[in-house]
Amino acid sequence: MKIVDASVLVCGPGRNYVTVRIETDEGVTGLGDATLNGRELSVAAYLSEHVLPTLIGGDPQRIEDTWQQLYRGAYWRRGPVTMAAIAAVDLALWDIKAKVAGLPLYQLLGGASRDRVRTYGHAAGRDLPELFDSVRARQAEGYQAIRIQSGIPGLQRVYSIAQTENTPGMPVVEDWDTAAYLRHIPGVFEAVRNEFGPELPLLHDVHHRLTPQQSARLAKSLEPYDLFWLEDCTPAEDQSALRLVRQHSTIPLAIGEVFNTVFDYQTLITERLIDFVRSPVTHFGGVTAVKKLLDFAALYQIRSGLHGPADISPVGMAAAVHLGLAVHNFGIQEYSGYPAQAAEVFHPGYTFTDGHLRPSEAPGLGVTLDEQAMAAHPYRRDYLPYNRLLDGTLHDW
Structure with a gap:
C-alpha cells in the first residue's frame, strides 16, 4: 500500500x-x-x-x-x-x-478501558442569575461536570462572556483587572455551590492571567469550594512557576492547552506540579505523541483533560474520544459542541448522551466529510481576542 x-x-x-x-x-x-x-x-x-x-x-x-x-x-x-x-x-x-x-481506532490503542468518556461543558454569565441559567442549561443538555466563568464588575469584555460587536475580521480587545477578578471569583463559587450543591464537579479557567503569587492566592481562596480543577492559573512556559502554587494549595491543577511537546511538561510531570495534562491531539503531534505523553504522565498519577473547544475540528475531537476510551489514566474531556453549520460538513460518528461521549464503532476515526457541503462554507479570516489592562498595557489572553 x-x-x-x-x-x-x-x-x-x-x-x-x-x-x-x-x-x-x-x-x-x-x-x-x-x-x-x-x-x-x-x-x-x-x-x-x-x-x-x-x-x-x-x-x-x-x-x-x-x-x-x-x-x-x-x-x-x-x-x-x-x-x-x-x-x-x-x-x-x-x-x-x-x-x-x-x-x-481505540481497538488499536489497546481496546476500551471504560464504557464511555466523561465530559465537561461551559457555563458563563455576566452576573449570578445569568450564570445560574447557563449552568441549568448545561445540566439540561446532560452535562454532569461544568466549567464556571463569570463577568467581573467594572469590566465590559471578559474571557468567555458574550462579546459586543467588533469590526468583522479583526480581533476583539478584552479588558482586565486582576485585583477585581481576585476579589470577585471566590464569591462566585460560593454562590454556585450554595445554589447547586456539593456534588456537581466545578472547573474554572484562569486563562494564564495571573502571576505565580496571584495564582497561589486564588487557589487557596477556592479550596473551600472543592473544584475539580483550576486551569491555566499562570503562564507555564516557566514550569518552575507552579512550585509556588503547589506550596500553598492542594487544589487540582490543569495545564497545557498551549503546549506542543512533552518537553513543555517535563518538570511539571516529574515534580507532580499538576494533576491534569491539557494538550489537544490536534496541536501536540497527533495520537502518536499524546499517547506517549499520557503514558509518561501515568507514571506520576497524572490524568488526561484534553483541550476540546469548538476550534478543534470534529476530526480532532473524534481522535480525543478514541484516546479517552483507551488510556487508563483518563480524567475528563472538554466538549462544548459545534456550530450548527459544522454538522453539514463533518459527520463525526461519535455520540453525546448523558454528559458522555462514545466513539463510533466504524473502522478508523469514524468521521466522514461532505466536500460538497464544505464548498458552501469558505474560510473567512478571523482572530482570537487579545487582552489589555485598564491602563492599556497588553496582558495575557
Whole structure:
C-alpha cells in the first residue's frame, strides 16, 4: 500500500477548520485535523508547501517512522504550526491503519478501558442569575461536570462572556483587572455551590492571567469550594512557576492547552506540579505523541483533560474520544459542541448522551466529510481576542 494523494481542505462552517485528507492506492482514505485557531492558513501553507509532497509514494502503515521524519527531519522542531501539521498527518495515517484493520481506532490503542468518556461543558454569565441559567442549561443538555466563568464588575469584555460587536475580521480587545477578578471569583463559587450543591464537579479557567503569587492566592481562596480543577492559573512556559502554587494549595491543577511537546511538561510531570495534562491531539503531534505523553504522565498519577473547544475540528475531537476510551489514566474531556453549520460538513460518528461521549464503532476515526457541503462554507479570516489592562498595557489572553 502506498500514499498516492494528500491534500489540505480549509473551510469555515461557523468556525474555520483545516483538514488533511490522505489517500492510498487501495482506495483507503484518512482524515486529520490541522486547525490552529486564528492562524489556520499558516498551517495549511506549511502542509501543502512542505509536508504533504514528501508523503507521496510512502507507506501509510509506517506511522511512527513518518512522525519522526516530520519532526526530526525538518530540523526546525516544535511550535504550534509544525506540531499541528504533524498531528493532521498522524491522525490521517491512524485513520487509514484502523480502516485497513477493520477496527475503530481505540481497538488499536489497546481496546476500551471504560464504557464511555466523561465530559465537561461551559457555563458563563455576566452576573449570578445569568450564570445560574447557563449552568441549568448545561445540566439540561446532560452535562454532569461544568466549567464556571463569570463577568467581573467594572469590566465590559471578559474571557468567555458574550462579546459586543467588533469590526468583522479583526480581533476583539478584552479588558482586565486582576485585583477585581481576585476579589470577585471566590464569591462566585460560593454562590454556585450554595445554589447547586456539593456534588456537581466545578472547573474554572484562569486563562494564564495571573502571576505565580496571584495564582497561589486564588487557589487557596477556592479550596473551600472543592473544584475539580483550576486551569491555566499562570503562564507555564516557566514550569518552575507552579512550585509556588503547589506550596500553598492542594487544589487540582490543569495545564497545557498551549503546549506542543512533552518537553513543555517535563518538570511539571516529574515534580507532580499538576494533576491534569491539557494538550489537544490536534496541536501536540497527533495520537502518536499524546499517547506517549499520557503514558509518561501515568507514571506520576497524572490524568488526561484534553483541550476540546469548538476550534478543534470534529476530526480532532473524534481522535480525543478514541484516546479517552483507551488510556487508563483518563480524567475528563472538554466538549462544548459545534456550530450548527459544522454538522453539514463533518459527520463525526461519535455520540453525546448523558454528559458522555462514545466513539463510533466504524473502522478508523469514524468521521466522514461532505466536500460538497464544505464548498458552501469558505474560510473567512478571523482572530482570537487579545487582552489589555485598564491602563492599556497588553496582558495575557
